[in-house]
Amino acid sequence: MKFLQYLSPKQAFRDVKSYVTTRRPHQLGFMGVALALTYVMIMGVIYESRIPPKPYHRDIIYVQNWRLDRTDAQIIAQQKIDSAEKAKQDAELKRLQDERKAQFKKVNDGLKAWGI
Template identity: 35%
Template sequence: MSWFPRPASPKALLADLRLFASQRSPYQWGGLAVALIMPVLLIAGFAHDASHGIQPGPQLIYAHSWPATRTDEEIKVQQKIDQAKREAAQKERQRQFKKLDQGLKKVGL
């Protein structure tokens, strides 16, 4: 006793498809077309996006070169200058956020 049905002929397959297609309304064919086209468009869009311009270009990073003869005092002075720049940038960023917060409060957020 066989558990699997015997294979159908291509003629039987085409007859079944014709019968199935004759019982469908035009709206069902439109729905089928939309159901098939939308995933294809999404996959094609992702494939196009993945292959066109997502990776950033090469970036040049310049390292500051210091003389080997600089003293500890020169290092400390430069660190103070760098720290002052960082603090100024942080205060400017805080000012920008405060301005944004005030603008949002004006509109009720």
């Protein structure tokens, strides 16, 4: 572990100080801008990578039990009820998809306006 004896915060500070004092002013400016941009990019990635916690929602699916001696008329009647429910769900899904398409179209039109 002789390597650790050469590590010293004082020596590191002196090293940085000697490096900074031998540089020209414009080099220090570019170094500051590069450090600031790097910091902003890393902080942006950290901020955007946070996933908001979702509250736990118990999703219980109940299974319907059907009698074995149902008539065809009862089956057809239940299918009509189920098809109306499915049509309503499909219409809601279509509405949500159209809203999402409109949002992407708005973003795309904005990008086209900028020439991208």
